[in-house]
Amino acid sequence: MLEVTHLSRCYGDFKAVDGVSFNIGKGEIVGLLGHNGAGKTTIMKMLSGYLEPDTGSVKIDGISMADKPKTLQRQLGYLPENLPVYGEMTVADYLDYAASLKGLDGQEKIDEIRRALTATELADKLHARIHTLSRGYKQRVGVAQAILGRPRLLILDEPTNGLDPTQTRQMRALIKDIAREATVILSTHIMQEVEALCDRVLIIHRGRLAVDENLDQLRRANSILLETSATDAREVLGRLGKEDGIERIEPQKSAGQFRILLNEDANLRSASAVIARTLIAAGGELYRLQPEQRDLESLFRQVNENSKDEKTEALDNAA
Numbered sequence: 001m002l003e004v005t006h007l008s009r010c011y012g013d014f015k016a017v018d019g020v021s022f023n024i025g026k027g028e029i030v031g032l033l034g035h036n037g038a039g040k041t042t043i044m045k046m047l048s049g050y051l052e053p054d055t056g057s058v059k060i061d062g063i064s065m066a067d068k069p070k071t072l073q074r075q076l077g078y079l080p081e082n083l084p085v086y087g088e089m090t091v092a093d094y095l096d097y098a099a100s101l102k103g104l105d106g107q108e109k110i111d112e113i114r115r116a117l118t119a120t121e122l123a124d125k126l127h128a129r130i131h132t133l134s135r136g137y138k139q140r141v142g143v144a145q146a147i148l149g150r151p152r153l154l155i156l157d158e159p160t161n162g163l164d165p166t167q168t169r170q171m172r173a174l175i176k177d178i179a180r181e182a183t184v185i186l187s188t189h190i191m192q193e194v195e196a197l198c199d200r201v202l203i204i205h206r207g208r209l210a211v212d213e214n215l216d217q218l219r220r221a222n223s224i225l226l227e228t229s230a231t232d233a234r235e236v237l238g239r240l241g242k243e244d245g246i247e248r249i250e251p252q253k254s255a256g257q258f259r260i261l262l263n264e265d266a267n268l269r270s271a272s273a274v275i276a277r278t279l280i281a282a283g284g285e286l287y288r289l290q291p292e293q294r295d296l297e298s299l300f301r302q303v304n305e306n307s308k309d310e311k312t313e314a315l316d317n318a319a
C-alpha cells in the first residue's frame, strides 16, 4: 500500500534522514520509534507530501507523491507534530475548512464532519475557539481533521503527546478503531505506545532505519535461560544439536547460568524438555529453565549499543 524507497533529506549540511526504505501493507499499524531528533517527523512530513525528499520516493498504491501530490494528499490523513494553528477559529469552522481542503462538499462534507466529531468525542466543543481548548482537546481536533474523508492512510506524529492517562487511553482506542478501515503509521518515542498499538515497529536511529520488526515475532521467544548445578552443562548439552532445536550455548557471567539459542523453527517446549532430560540424566540439578523474553526495550538498547560499538570502531580505525 505504502512504498517508501531510499528516502533522504538534508537540512543544510546535516543529513536528517538517510536512505530509509520500507513498505507498509493495508490495515497495518506501524510505529516509528526513535530518540529525539532521530528523524521521525522529517520522515512523516515526506510521507504526507509536506516536505520534498532530496532523494527517494513515496508511493501509495503505485502512485508517486512527487507526481500526484494533491491526489494522494486527499487520500491520506495527517496529524502534524504541532497542533492546529488556527486558534481563533471555532472547531466547527476549522473542520469545515479542513474538509474543503480535502475536496469534500455538500452532504458528504456534513456527514464526514459529523463522523469525525463523534469519533473524537468533540461534539460539545463544536463552537469553542480552538485556542480556548485544553491540549488534549486540541489534539482531538487534530485527529478529527486527519480522519475527515476516511483516509486510507493515516499518518500521526506523536498522537498522544501531552495527553493525560485517560486521554491517552481514549486516543489509543480511537486509533485502533480507525485502523479497522485504514493503514496507520504513527511516530513516538514511547515504547509502551508501540507495544499497546502497533503490529510492527520501525526504529529510526540518526536518520537511518535500524530495525524493521514484527512485534509478534519479537515477542516469540527464541532463546532459553538455564540455571543448573552442572557447571559443565555446556559440554553435557553439547551432545545435543540442531535436530534438537539448539543453535548455540552461551555461558553467562555467573557459574551455572547459560543462555541457549534455539533454531528459528525450533519448538520451545520440546527443546526445553530435551534440555531438562539431558541435564538430569547427567546428574545435574535444574534451578531454572525459562524462555527469554525479547522485547522492544532490549531491541532499542541493542540499537544504541551497536551504534556505540560502530563509533568506537571508527575512532580506533582513525587512530
Ligand SMILES: Nc1ncnc2c1ncn2[C@@H]1O[C@H](COP(=O)(O)OP(=O)(O)OP(=O)(O)O)[C@@H](O)[C@H]1O
Residues within 6 Å of the ligand: 011, 016, 034, 035, 036, 037, 038, 039, 040, 041, 042, 043, 189
Ligand atoms: N527545519 C529544520 N532545519 C534544520 N534542522 C532541522 C529542521 N527540522 C529538523 N531538523 C533537525 O533534523 C533532525 C531530525 O529532526 P526530526 O524533527 O525529524 O526528529 P524527530 O525524530 O521527530 O525528533 P523528536 O522526537 O524530538 O520530535 C534533528 O537533528 C533536527 O534538529
